[in-house]
Amino acid sequence: GNSVTQMEGPVTLSEEAFLTINCTYTATGYPSLFWYVQYPGEGLQLLLKATKADDKGSNKGFEATYRKETTSFHLEKGSVQVSDSAVYFCALSDDKIIFGKGTRLHILP
């Protein structure tokens, strides 16, 4: 069946560092891919999405490219801020949404 695997956290970086959070997926069809973010004490919010191969989703300085050949959707940001500290979830959708386990990100000032 479909599944999502993302790197385990926590990931700790200094402010202005480059961020990569890896996400790979297994799917039988052609799913859409998402990154959701969960700030402390809040529910999940959609951060970005990509609906077909080679699409790039972007929002708030974050980017992720749908790579069908490597079945990946890695999240990147060139310069992180303290306010980016949160838990990030990779997800795929085919007939239903499947979430990864989440990666906790700590940004140190």
Add this chain to the structure above:
Amino acid sequence: NAGVTQTPKFRILKIGQSMTLQCTQDMNHNYMYWYRQDPGMGLKLIYYSVGAGITDKGEVPNGYNVSRSTTEDFPLRLELAAPSQTSVYFCASSYGLAGANYNEQFFGPGTRLTVL
């Protein structure tokens, strides 16, 4: 426009007690969902609803019940609370089926439940 609201925010139950977690959305979404989030784990779907009067089981429905009498409300009922139900519960809604046609899910702030 409040989006998805959940009550209560926190609750402690004793084993065997029952309670209802409330969820309301004001976006006129047809689809609503209940997830649980355990520490270090992703979200697991408990139940979902495609419209008023229609509900279906998700991945982990045992120990829970739901109803959907209106478009706005989707309460989750725990009849006999067990320690294994200690978790954070999220309600979500979407205009269409989440995932299909890129429909985005909107999440509530969550209910943190502890069963002792």
